[in-house]
Amino acid sequence: MSDTSTQSIIVFVILSTVLILLLITFISIIIYRYQQKQNAYFKDIETLKKEHESAMLQSQLEIQEQTFQNISREIHDNIGQKLTLAKLHLNTLGFSNIEQTASQVNDSVNMISEAINDLSDISHSMNSENILNNGLIKGLEFEVAQLTKSGLYNIRLTVTGNTLFLDTQKELVVFRIVQEALNNIIKHANASIIKIELHYSTSILSLKISDNGSGFDQNSRNGSGLINMKKRTEMLAGQIDINSELNAGTTISINIPLL
Amino acid sequence: MPSLYNIVIWFGTLVILISFITALRLIGKRNCPFYLKNFYLFPFLALLVSANTILGGYFHLFSHRLIHIIQNLLFILEFLFWYLFFLALIKRNSKSLHFVFMLFLVITILLRLITGFHNLRFEILAVTNFGNIFFCLIYYNELFKSIPKLNLNSEPSFWIVTGLFFYNCISLPIYTIESFLTTNLPRLITRNIFATTNIAIILMHILFIKAYLCQIRQHKAL
Numbered sequence: 001m002s003d004t005s006t007q008s009i010i011v012f013v014i015l016s017t018v019l020i021l022l023l024i025t026f027i028s029i030i031i032y033r034y035q036q037k038q039n040a041y042f043k044d045i046e047t048l049k050k051e052h053e054s055a056m057l058q059s060q061l062e063i064q065e066q067t068f069q070n071i072s073r074e075i076h077d078n079i080g081q082k083l084t085l086a087k088l089h090l091n092t093l094g095f096s097n098i099e100q101t102a103s104q105v106n107d108s109v110n111m112i113s114e115a116i117n118d119l120s121d122i123s124h125s126m127n128s129e130n131i132l133n134n135g136l137i138k139g140l141e142f143e144v145a146q147l148t149k150s151g152l153y154n155i156r157l158t159v160t161g162n163t164l165f166l167d168t169q170k171e172l173v174v175f176r177i178v179q180e181a182l183n184n185i186i187k188h189a190n191a192s193i194i195k196i197e198l199h200y201s202t203s204i205l206s207l208k209i210s211d212n213g214s215g216f217d218q219n220s221r222n223g224s225g226l227i228n229m230k231k232r233t234e235m236l237a238g239q240i241d242i243n244s245e246l247n248a249g250t251t252i253s254i255n256i257p258l259l
Numbered sequence: 260m261p262s263l264y265n266i267v268i269w270f271g272t273l274v275i276l277i278s279f280i281t282a283l284r285l286i287g288k289r290n291c292p293f294y295l296k297n298f299y300l301f302p303f304l305a306l307l308v309s310a311n312t313i314l315g316g317y318f319h320l321f322s323h324r325l326i327h328i329i330q331n332l333l334f335i336l337e338f339l340f341w342y343l344f345f346l347a348l349i350k351r352n353s354k355s356l357h358f359v360f361m362l363f364l365v366i367t368i369l370l371r372l373i374t375g376f377h378n379l380r381f382e383i384l385a386v387t388n389f390g391n392i393f394f395c396l397i398y399y400n401e402l403f404k405s406i407p408k409l410n411l412n413s414e415p416s417f418w419i420v421t422g423l424f425f426y427n428c429i430s431l432p433i434y435t436i437e438s439f440l441t442t443n444l445p446r447l448i449t450r451n452i453f454a455t456t457n458i459a460i461i462l463m464h465i466l467f468i469k470a471y472l473c474q475i476r477q478h479k480a481l
């Protein structure tokens with residue numbers, strides 16, 4: 001083999017090696033930089049997830065605290081008052097006037113019965129078994145039936161789309177939102193017509209609760225009921241839209257992603 | 260005994276042929292991206308370039324004039340191919356792609372018209388190399404700007420673009436000073452320097468084969 005050929009081969013081998021090393025270095029740098037970016041991205045996602053979970057937990061605790069306050073107020077203002085009055089009636093029984101005594105005993109029995117009913121209502125509304133066993137729609141139908149029985153409201157529940165069972169915790173939160181809305185209507189709206197519309201689409205559950213009540217000024221500070229509804233919707237990664245005008249009723253629209 | 264330079268050219272043609280045959284396997288594959296399904300066109304063009312060089316240069320089947328005209332046209336077609344490839348790959352930054360393509364195409368055609376299509380001037384090929392480098396840089400920019408969810412080891416587009424970028428970066432300075440090299444340096448050194456671009460072509464096609472294999476493996480995994 002001539003010197004020229006040998007030199008040629010040596011130069012060729014050196015050049016090829018340098019090129020291959022260059023290529024490997026280049027690819028390694030790109031992959032390394034990309035992986036660094038990827039790691040930073042996943043770290044950010046993890047942090048966001050943790051922050052979200054922490055916010056959710058905080059919301060859950062606040063809602064729980066609010067619920068305890070509601071129960072406490074209900075027991076104190078309603079049931080406690082009735083029982084105190086019944087006790088007062090029974091303490092002041094004279095027995096000299098049999099008719100008056102009989103009327104006092106009757107009143108006491110009625111008050112105790114009402115207190116028992118109130119307790120039963122609270123217990124029933126707090127109990128989640130109905131939702132867990134029968135699903136959201138049955139639970140809502142039961143609530144509607146209870147309100148219809150009172151004779152004070154013309155209430156209608158409409159369910160459209162392809163209904164499906166959601167995760168039970170999700171259904172329970174939706175149910176609590178509807179309960180909160182109905183509670184607000186009963187307490188503040190002075191309404192006669194209530195509509196609950198539930199629509200299942202492929203990716204979204206739409207819930208609309210409207211009434212023909214007195215409405216409220218949306219610029220004023222939101223009450224705990226509305227705050228609870230907003231927090232519960234946030235827990236489901238949904239969107240809530242509240243529309244209300246004085247003397248023109250209120251409409252609450254909620255969209256909850258199903259996927 | 261064949262020279263080393265010729266061996267590199269023959270070996271390069273063999274690698275391009277393997278690349279072409281492997282690319283053909285992707286034509287009918289489902290779940291295969293559009294840019295990869297039609298990728299066989301590039302190795303096909305590269306094969307034509309090689310065939311033209313071998314048949315014209317070694318077997319003297321056509322005149323030098325015809326070889327150069329065919330070669331010049333094929334280089335423009337290759338540039339067009341890369342433009343369409345990046346257009347299918349990068350959806351968001353198509354304005355930059357149009358601009359780079361139009362700019363470098365106009366410059367190339369003008370230079371070819373001035374120097375004559377029958378002359379093979381590597382300096383003009385450097386212009387399209389420049390364009391290809393810009394395409395690759397746009398791709399890398401998009402890659403690092405987008406959400407980093409890809410696994411680059413099994414991402415065909417990454418291997419293809421890296422191969423292309425590498426080849427163009429190696430060949431650009433060599434093609435740019437082609438006249439200087441051929442007139443001022445001994446033939447042995449010039450040949451070896453030009454052999455470098457052929458090695459870069461071989462490495463580029465090896466990376467293309469790696470890209471096809473990523474897709475074929477993904478397809479088999481499905």
